[in-house]
Amino acid sequence: MSDTLFGVSLPPRRGFSVPIQVLEEGGVTAWLVEEHSLPVVSVAWAWPGGAARDPEGHEGLHGMAAALLSEGAGDLSNIAFADAARDAGIGLGFSGGRDSFEGSFRTLSPALPEALRLARLAMTAPRLDESALARVRARAVLGARQALETPAGLARREFWHSAYPDHPAGRQPTPESLSAVSREEVRTALDAQMRRGGILLTAAGDIDPDGLRDLIRALFATLPEGAPEPVPPLPSPERFGVRRVEKAAPQSTLYFGQDALLPTDPDWEAFQVALRILAGGGFTSRLTRTIREERGLTYGIGAGLDLLFGRAVVVGQVQTDNATVGEVWRLLREGWAAMAAEGPTEEEVRDAVAFLSGSLPLQFTDTRRTASLLLGLRQAGRDPAWLAGRPARLAALTREDVARAARRLDAAALSLAVAGEPQGL
Template identity: 35%
Template sequence: MMRFVLSTLLAFCLAVPALAAVDIKEVKTPSGLTAWLVEDHSIPFMALEIRFRGGASLDAPGKRGAINLMTGLLEEGAGDLDARAFAREAESLATSFGFDLSDDSLSISAQFLTENREASLALLKLALQQPRFDPEAIERVRGQVLVGIASDAKDPNSIAGRTFDQIAFGDHPYATSMDGTAESVAALTRDDLIAAHKGVLVRDRVYIGAVGDITPEELSALLDDLLGDLPQSGAPMPPPAKLSIPGGLTVVPFETPQSVALFGQPGITLEDPDYFVAAVLNQVLGGGSFESRLMQEVREKRGLTYGVYSYLAPKDLAAVYLGSVSSANDRIAEAIEVIRAECARAATEGVTQAELDDAKTYMTGEYPLRFDGNAPIAKIMVGMQMMGLPIDYIESRNERVEAVTLEDVKRVAGDLLDPDGLHFVVVGQPVGLETTPGN
């Protein structure tokens, strides 16, 4: 019955119209934690997003994959509850927990009913502060990770991503998969997982967003109880990555009728004052629209692919500009030639007024649609905090997009786009393509 009630409330939250305004309050707790809150008492439900900066990049030397394995074990038993008992308790409370890891952060998402808030947060506290890391659970989750690693080793897209990262990031943690290798994961011990837990879940790198049926005073007390006993600091952050992306081509032989290509170059940071200009430029060039130049030239006019995309990828410790395309082995060379040509055309000519207007219309129109429920809003607020954006950013974001001019785009396109500096990693059996010497 409780699961039905939560499902109904979730459906309601996802169905509400995009918010015209999001009233964010900053909440500071007695112990020094800071959270952003959108207070909404219209339904007895709450979403909480907690994110710890650092993520998989904090893996200790020689322990690659430890934080990923540890994250997978956070809801596999805690305190006096083994994995099954923990799952049964969460189900009985109609509580949803999610644990997610990236190169730059470890995220915890929680959704629960107001009437079960105290019990739900007590259960989450156990997961965050007293994970069991039982031997049976470790081996079960380790096995799942190893299956994923084996699967990725046979996936052209994963191979392309790993190869590009190795080229771009050198000896930085970004250069290797956060899952680790079969060898590194097999060698991880329970002590390694305990060390990973202490190194990542720390107070001085935590960001918090909450949306729903709770007051600032209630949230303050809740957070100090939930997170107050975590260590103040943890593993040291790695230094910024030293990007090394030479222009050229790397071919990875792989038996498949269709080649996959990942291409990229150095990008632009979120802190750069021209970031919004670059975002508008990318929307025109290769953003996720059928009207983008790359889609028009590579797919619509020449039929070389089902899809081609480009995107800004600013990580915490490096910024890259990436794209992807797949095509038949005997046509991938032409697709790459067209992509380079379109990047060169944008770098020298910029975009047209019509393209700029269309990009702005799309970007400003889709933005409010992101605020389609408590959980998405909580995630957005945490992302804003981690990026150092002001608390009123939501209100001013579309104004920043609208302020981009044709001259801005032409200037940034000339500075950012480097057609000769693009590096393509092609996985497959491409006809007429060979690895560039030195790559």
């Protein structure tokens, strides 16, 4: 495919692919993108779990547990641990996501043994000092309180709670639930979460397959056998209509969404294109033109696919003055219905496909991003062939393909959580 810029023909685009090697060691299957031009190695790994296994009333447990892993381990206090990582130029961290528990590091190649030592020490001998627990809890409580003080945080919380009232996806940490977490609960959660089985691992950079096998043995061989319990499957979201959360503020935040395709659906790429045209980021989407440019009702509006628990949900957000909430909600639903009924134009499809195809290589510009993105693909159930075939699948899409996928957009299924002092609903 050749392009033009200011009337000048550009050379044909080169094909894009990621050279993924798949290997196995000790029951761990790993993806590797080998690149030796710079002496940098990035590794990311994950188990199923995270917030999905927070007990009711103790939401935030696994997030706090992940944060505590880098707050001192073995004979290293929190300061000594941080100094050791900083002195070697190592970026090491853990996180408790909604449906996963993750670790990662990036390091210069000569410091790889030290990165492995610190990561292994964090996973096998975390100190969990009471002083560290108090610091981590204070940060988490502050974040939870801030989320409860803004229309955006309140609307987001209400949306997920209303969409999944009986599932962990609908529960969010509160100051009270975080305060209820004990040191003993953290240790129990970590023991159950970090096992030798159930690991997804990806690596990128200055390491070869034999080196990665050595890394896997060094990193995980001393963990307890077995795998974490599987996370509960995600049902379709409830259609809850409109939910209001009153909050004194000059503007309201609208958080909206509907069910989406399963990641295995053959219309996945076509649906992404339709959603990009309707509500994608930037200033080119239909809803941006209608609501922002033509009427000046918001600074920005966007929606995309949120993938969690093996399913996808369409979620979006927009802020507007309280007095114009009703008008924005009407315009949003009208745009949603028009896309489903009429589909896109040929030009819209061409531009959206060009953006998605052109932005794909930019997502693999450094080792940390590459390892993280590959891990996300693995968590979504993808394989290397899926990624390799994505440019061709996008290029093959027609207007009719995207119009068919766009019919999955259902204005009647849209649910809205709005926080502020909205008028006109």
